[in-house]
Amino acid sequence: xxxxxxxxxGHLLLISKxxxxxxxxxxxxxxxxxxxxxxxxxxxxxxxxxxxxxSNIWEVAVNxxxxxxxxxxxxxxxxxxxxxxxxxxxxxxxxxxxxxxxFSERQFTIKEIFADGDKLVKYWQFKGKHTGTFFGIPATGKxxxxxGCTIVKMKDGKIAEEQDFxxxxxxxxxxxxxxx
Numbered sequence: 001x002x003x004x005x006x007x008x009x010g011h012l013l014l015i016s017k018x019x020x021x022x023x024x025x026x027x028x029x030x031x032x033x034x035x036x037x038x039x040x041x042x043x044x045x046x047x048x049x050x051x052x053x054x055s056n057i058w059e060v061a062v063n064x065x066x067x068x069x070x071x072x073x074x075x076x077x078x079x080x081x082x083x084x085x086x087x088x089x090x091x092x093x094x095x096x097x098x099x100x101x102x103f104s105e106r107q108f109t110i111k112e113i114f115a116d117g118d119k120l121v122k123y124w125q126f127k128g129k130h131t132g133t134f135f136g137i138p139a140t141g142k143x144x145x146x147x148g149c150t151i152v153k154m155k156d157g158k159i160a161e162e163q164d165f166x167x168x169x170x171x172x173x174x175x176x177x178x179x180x
Contacts, residue, residue, distance in 0.1 A: 047115035050154045054120055055110055057159075062108035062126075065100045067093060074159045081163035092159075099126075102134025103144070111147075120152040130175045137177065144174040 060069045074089035086095050100106070105128055112123040127145045130137075148166030152159060172178040 043117045046117050049157070050118065050120055051113050051115045053157060054122070054152065054154070054159070055113060058108055058110065058124075061096060062099060062106055065106070067097050067100050070096060072158075075155050078159055079161045081161065092162075098135050099128075102130060102132045102137070102139075103128030104131040105129045105143075118154040120150075120154065122150045122152070124148055124150065134175075137175070140176045142174060142176045144171060146171050146174070 057069060057073045061067050061073075070093040071089070074092050076089055077087070078089045078092050080086035080092050080095060082095070086092055107125075107127040109125045109127075110122050111125055114121050125145070125147045127143070129143045130140045132139055146166050148164055150165070151161075151163045153161040169178065173180050
């Protein structure tokens with residue numbers, strides 16, 4: 001073989017090597033994109049699952065008055081960030097039982113709900129008539145219509161933390177505890 005033949009072979013090998021490297025790079029990029037989409041798909045799937053679960057819980061517990069569903073809705077060490085803070089799933093259930101016992105004609109509506117995996121935010125409206133004892137407050141017969149927002153953290157498909165935000169002054173005025 002001549003020197004030119006060796007040079008031509010070397011050139012061909014270099015071209016082949018470059019083509020292989022380009023193909024490998026392309027495969028790596030495609031694999032990275034597929035893995036990102038897979039992660040996004042899993043997050044979207046988890047978000048939907050949590051939204052469906054969480055929405056159903058409040059339909060059953062508040063609107064239907066079947067608070068026993070809360071026994072399986074919370075993790076054992078759940079926290080409701082209220083004043084005072086509520087800890088444990090039994091105490092969370094007892095907290096929400098006050099709404100079911102204290103109000104008839106309940107309508108709890110989730111107006112908007114957003115999720116990112118295990119984090120949820122719901123914008124809601126609560127309507128009802130104060131016809132029973134509510135956190136020790138005797139019935140006033142007054143109707144309420146309040147809106148609020150809840151930030152939620154889920155864990156393994158159950159509620160781990162919640163924090164509600166609403167106009168408590170307006171709520172107390174509507175049930176007649178505080179004058180307007």
